[in-house]
Amino acid sequence: MTDSEKKQTPIRWKIIAIWLPLVSGIEIGYHQYFDGKDSTKQGMAFLVYLAVVGISLVIWWVFLSGASRKLKVQGGFGAIVVSLLFRCDGYNGDTMPIVKFRWSPKSTVVPTLVEDAHLDFSELQFTDYELLETDWPDYRGLGRNGVVTGIEFQKSWLNPKLQWKILIGEGWSSFTSVRNFCWTMEQLEKEEAVTAYDVQSGVVIWQRTFAERFDETFGGPGPRTTPVFDNGRLYTLGGTGLLNCLDAATGDSIWAINILKDNKVGNIEWGVTATPLLYQDLIITLPGGSNGNSLVAYDKLTGERRWSGGNSVASYSSPQISTVDGVEQILVHNGIGISAHSLENGEVLWDYPWTTASRVNVAQPVVYDGNKVIISSGYSVGTLCLDVTHKKGQWTAKEKWRSRRLKAKFNALISTGKYLYGLDEGILTCFDMDTGKRLWKGGRYGYGQMILVGDMLVVLSEKGEIVYVKATPNQHEELGKFQAIQGKTWQHPIIANGYLFVRNDQEAACFLISP
Numbered sequence: 001m002t003d004s005e006k007k008q009t010p011i012r013w014k015i016i017a018i019w020l021p022l023v024s025g026i027e028i029g030y031h032q033y034f035d036g037k038d039s040t041k042q043g044m045a046f047l048v049y050l051a052v053v054g055i056s057l058v059i060w061w062v063f064l065s066g067a068s069r070k071l072k073v074q075g076g077f078g079a080i081v082v083s084l085l086f087r088c089d090g091y092n093g094d095t096m097p098i099v100k101f102r103w104s105p106k107s108t109v110v111p112t113l114v115e116d117a118h119l120d121f122s123e124l125q126f127t128d129y130e131l132l133e134t135d136w137p138d139y140r141g142l143g144r145n146g147v148v149t150g151i152e153f154q155k156s157w158l159n160p161k162l163q164w165k166i167l168i169g170e171g172w173s174s175f176t177s178v179r180n181f182c183w184t185m186e187q188l189e190k191e192e193a194v195t196a197y198d199v200q201s202g203v204v205i206w207q208r209t210f211a212e213r214f215d216e217t218f219g220g221p222g223p224r225t226t227p228v229f230d231n232g233r234l235y236t237l238g239g240t241g242l243l244n245c246l247d248a249a250t251g252d253s254i255w256a257i258n259i260l261k262d263n264k265v266g267n268i269e270w271g272v273t274a275t276p277l278l279y280q281d282l283i284i285t286l287p288g289g290s291n292g293n294s295l296v297a298y299d300k301l302t303g304e305r306r307w308s309g310g311n312s313v314a315s316y317s318s319p320q321i322s323t324v325d326g327v328e329q330i331l332v333h334n335g336i337g338i339s340a341h342s343l344e345n346g347e348v349l350w351d352y353p354w355t356t357a358s359r360v361n362v363a364q365p366v367v368y369d370g371n372k373v374i375i376s377s378g379y380s381v382g383t384l385c386l387d388v389t390h391k392k393g394q395w396t397a398k399e400k401w402r403s404r405r406l407k408a409k410f411n412a413l414i415s416t417g418k419y420l421y422g423l424d425e426g427i428l429t430c431f432d433m434d435t436g437k438r439l440w441k442g443g444r445y446g447y448g449q450m451i452l453v454g455d456m457l458v459v460l461s462e463k464g465e466i467v468y469v470k471a472t473p474n475q476h477e478e479l480g481k482f483q484a485i486q487g488k489t490w491q492h493p494i495i496a497n498g499y500l501f502v503r504n505d506q507e508a509a510c511f512l513i514s515p
Contacts, residue, residue: 015064016056061075090219092446126232126248132497133149135229135496136176136494137177139275144364146450148458151498153453157468157500158468162509162511163511164201165507165508169187169505170220170505171222171505172222173186173227173491176228178229179199181199183195183227191213192209192210192213192214194208199497199499199510202510206251210242214271216271223236223238224272224316225238225318226275228277233248238272239267241260242256265288265289273315276319285319288314288315288335293309294308294310295308295341295346310346313335315359317332317363317364320364322367324390326370327390329341330343330346333365333375338373338386355381360379362410362411363412366415369434372385372388378407379407381404381407382402383404383422403431403436408424410490411449411450420433424441427445428442428459428469442476443476445459447490449490457469458495461489464488464489464504465482466502467481484500484509491504
C-alpha cells in the first residue's frame with residue numbers, strides 16, 4: 001500500500017445521510033398536510049425537491065465529501081454520462097416530467113401528400129348539406145356537452161376493428177367529423193396546419209399550413225382548439241389567435257383574422273384554447289380583452305366584426321350556448337369566473353367570481369334543472385353549483401352548494417339525469433347535482449377526457465386507453481378497455497358515423513365500432 005493510499009480521507013457519508021432524509025421528510029410532510037391534495041402543487045413541489053437534492057449532492061460531493069480530486073472528477077464525469085442517458089418528453093397533467101431513455105423513438109411526422117388521396121375532389125362538396133344525427137361537427141359534439149347521439153353502445157366496442165393509425169403533428173386539437181371527412185389541427189415544425197383526413201383510410205385529403213407556432217414548456221407546441229364545421233365551411237383558431245374560415249372540402253381560404261391582434265390583447269400562458277362558437281350568422285371568439293372585448297363576434301361569412309362585450313380575461317374553456325331560467329345565452333368559464341352574455345349584442349347578463357390562483361378555468365359549465373349552473377376547477381378549488389334566476393329584468397346568481405371533492409382541472413364534465421361525472425385530479429367521480437354529495441370515486445384515468453353514449457361513459461385516459469365505464473350512481477363499474485394509442489393524451493375522443501376517433505400529440509387512430 002502506498003503512502004498516498006494510507007493518507008486518503010474516507011468519504012464523509014454522514015452529512016448526506018442526514019441531509020437527504022431530512023429533505024425527503026419535508027417533501028413528504030408537505031404532501032401530507034399542506035398542499036390540499038392538489039396534484040399540480042404536488043408535481044411542482046416534487047420538481048423543487050429534485051432540484052434541491054441535485055444541488056445538495058453537487059455541493060456535498062465537491063466541497064464536503066472529503067473525496068480526492070481524482071475521485072471527484074470521476075464521479076462528476078459518471079454523473080454527466082448517466083444524465084445523458086435520459087431525456088424529458090414534456091410533462092403530464094400533474095406537471096410531473098415524462099422521463100425516457102434518450103434512444104427511445106420519437107414520432108417523426110411525414111404528412112401524406114394530397115395527391116395520394118383516393119377520393120375524387122369533384123364529389124367532395126357540402127353545398128346545402130344537412131347534418132346527420134351521427135355527425136360530430138363541433139367541439140364535444142352538438143351542444144358541446146360530450147353526448148353522442150344516433151348510436152347505442154354495443155359489446156363489440158370492447159374489441160373494435162382498427163381502421164387506421166397514423167403519425168400526426170403536435171398539438172392538442174381534437175377531431176371533428178362530418179360525412180367521410182375528419183378534420184383536426186396540428187403543428188408541423190414552424191407551421192400550424194389544418195388537415196382533412198379520409199375517414200375510411202386516414203389518408204390526407206388536403207392540408208393547409210400557416211406560418212404560426214405557439215409553444216410553452218408544459219403543454220408543448222401546437223394548436224389547442226378544435227375545428228368547427230358549418231354548411232361547407234370550416235372554422236379554425238390557432239394557438240397564436242389566427243382565426244380562419246376555410247372551404248371544408250378543399251381547404252381554400254375564405255377569410256382570416258388574428259383575434260388577439262384585432263382586439264389588442266396579449267396571449268395567455270398556455271395559448272388560445274377556446275374553440276370558436278357558431279350561432280346563426282356569427283362566429284364567436286374569446287380573446288379576453290378588458291375593454292369591452294372579452295367576447296367578440298364576427299360575421300361567419302365575411303369575418304367582419306359584429307359585436308363585443310365583457311371585460312374578463314380569457315382562460316381555457318370554450319364559450320357555449322345554454323338556456324338558463326328560460327333564456328338562451330352564452331356561458332363562458334373565463335379567467336375570473338363564469339359570465340353569461342347576450343346572444344344579441346354580447347353584453348354581460350350576469351356573472352359570478354370563481355377562479356384559481358393562476359386564473360386557470362378549463363371545464364365547460366353544466367346546466368341542470370333549468371337554472372342550476374355548475375362549474376369546476378382544479379388547483380384545490382373544486383366545484384360550485386349556482387342557482388340562477390331572472391325576475392323583472394334582473395339576474396341573480398346565488399351559491400347552492402360547493403365541494404372540493406371534485407376538482408376538474410382541465411377535463412370535461414358529463415351530466416346525465418341528476419348525476420355528474422368528472423375526473424377529480426385524474427380519478428373518476430360521480431356527484432349528485434341536487435345535493436353536491438359525492439356518490440363514488442374510482443378508476444385512475446389521469447387527465448384524459450370522456451364522452452357519453454347512452455348510459456356508458458367512454459373515457460380516453462391520459463395514457464391513451466379507451467375505457468368503458470357504466471354511468472351509474474351506484475358504483476364505479478368498468479366494462480372493459482383497450483389501448484388505443486401510445487403517449488400522453490389530453491384530447492377529447494369523438495364518435496361519428498360508426499367510427500371512434502382518438503389522437504394525441506404523436507399519433508391518431510380510427511376504430512370501426514358500428515359496421
